[in-house]
Amino acid sequence: MAQRDYYEVLNVSKSATPEEITKRYRELVMKYHPDLHKNDPGASKKMSEINEAYEVLSDPEKRKQYDVYGAVGEGVGAQGYGQGTNFGGGFGGGDFFGGVEDILRNFGFGGGFGEATVENERISAGSNIEASITISLSEAVLGTEKDVKVTRNDMCSVCHGSGVEPRAGYTTCSTCKGSGVVRKAQRTMFGEFVVQTTCPTCHGEGKIPKEKCHNCVGNGIIKGNHTVQVKIPPGVENGMRVRVRGQGNAGRHGGPPGDLYVFINVIENKTFTRVQDKIYYNAHISVADAVLGTVISVPLIEGNEEKLKIPLGTQSNSELVIRGRGGYAIGARRRGDLIVKIQVDIPISPSSEEVYYFEKLREIYNARRR
Numbered sequence: 001m002a003q004r005d006y007y008e009v010l011n012v013s014k015s016a017t018p019e020e021i022t023k024r025y026r027e028l029v030m031k032y033h034p035d036l037h038k039n040d041p042g043a044s045k046k047m048s049e050i051n052e053a054y055e056v057l058s059d060p061e062k063r064k065q066y067d068v069y070g071a072v073g074e075g076v077g078a079q080g081y082g083q084g085t086n087f088g089g090g091f092g093g094g095d096f097f098g099g100v101e102d103i104l105r106n107f108g109f110g111g112g113f114g115e116a117t118v119e120n121e122r123i124s125a126g127s128n129i130e131a132s133i134t135i136s137l138s139e140a141v142l143g144t145e146k147d148v149k150v151t152r153n154d155m156c157s158v159c160h161g162s163g164v165e166p167r168a169g170y171t172t173c174s175t176c177k178g179s180g181v182v183r184k185a186q187r188t189m190f191g192e193f194v195v196q197t198t199c200p201t202c203h204g205e206g207k208i209p210k211e212k213c214h215n216c217v218g219n220g221i222i223k224g225n226h227t228v229q230v231k232i233p234p235g236v237e238n239g240m241r242v243r244v245r246g247q248g249n250a251g252r253h254g255g256p257p258g259d260l261y262v263f264i265n266v267i268e269n270k271t272f273t274r275v276q277d278k279i280y281y282n283a284h285i286s287v288a289d290a291v292l293g294t295v296i297s298v299p300l301i302e303g304n305e306e307k308l309k310i311p312l313g314t315q316s317n318s319e320l321v322i323r324g325r326g327g328y329a330i331g332a333r334r335r336g337d338l339i340v341k342i343q344v345d346i347p348i349s350p351s352s353e354e355v356y357y358f359e360k361l362r363e364i365y366n367a368r369r370r
């Protein structure tokens with residue numbers, strides 16, 4: 001067969017750079033792709049010539065060989081870049097498609113192009129689901145376990161996710177003739193190429209089940225209600241979320257399940273305020289207790305109480321610390337402190353007796369001041 005000059009085929013000069021050759025090749029693919037000329041059998045031949053020329057000129061070794069000998073020994077034919085004669089009906093010739101796959105690989109699409117696509121479409125991970133719970137400050141501070149009701153997609157227990165009625169059997173897919181893949185033109189940033197994709201009819205299986213699973217109507221998944229026990233770690237804050245691995249929607253065809261994300265609402269607490277691992281409590285004491293000192297009971301976030309000594313001459317707004325009775329910072333092992341803020345209550349409407357004794361106190365204070 002008479003071979004046309006590869007430089008002529010690509011319409012580039014003998015000194016063209018690799019970049020120029022690639023650029024020109026893309027332009028030609030855009031122009032002569034057989035998919036754009038379905039009624040012209042010559043287009044396939046033309047495309048084949050272009051592929052052959054590009055195959056040689058884009059490879060520095062082959063190009064050198066071609067420049068010197070005017071032909072490339074075994075490389076081209078052996079790799080299936082046909083001589084433009086094997087195309088038959090234009091679309092579907094093995095040589096042509098084999099070539100395109102090689103080209104895509106050269107462009108950095110990676111090896112195993114077709115197989116990868118098939119795998120990715122068949123197996124997919126399940127999606128995540130969300131839920132929310134409301135807990136008390138005490139539960140948030142100390143951690144807890146809660147039951148959360150969720151509705152999610154589960155793998156069908158009858159067909160184990162396949163969607164196929166067990167024992168009903170299969171027929172070969174007529175779309176792909178059992179190969180599991182179809183070939184079609186696809187636009188990419190490099191121009192238009194023929195790519196191998198998963199057969200849309202059989203989703204790459206190459207076969208079609210004779211009967212869909214009666215339980216899931218062929219979906220392989222089925223909605224179910226569940227109660228999931230969620231471990232809330234100590235130290236969570238309002239608006240945080242906790243992930244429960246594997247409790248989301250089931251994956252398809254054996255893909256892993258998604259996760260459950262539980263959003264946490266913490267109820268406001270009238271007794272305690274939390275700032276990181278510290279818990280604040282306001283203790284109201286009388287003027288007499290502030291002056292003379294006393295022992296008070298301080299409520300704890302865990303429910304019980306602890307005695308706290310108020311020293312002689314305690315000032316209003318002073319802070320006393322009960323060590324280790326605060327909260328946890330997320331991930332911390334040691335509890336923070338409970339901070340007791342002292343509020344000295346001044347009598348709002350003093351009794352006559354109080355008035356009498358405070359008058360006495362005033363005399364003492366005034367005498368001291370002089």
Ligand SMILES: [Zn+2]
Binds near residue numbers: 158213
């Ligand atoms: Zn099923």
Ligand SMILES: [Zn+2]
Binds near residue numbers: 173174177179181199
């Ligand atoms: Zn198919």
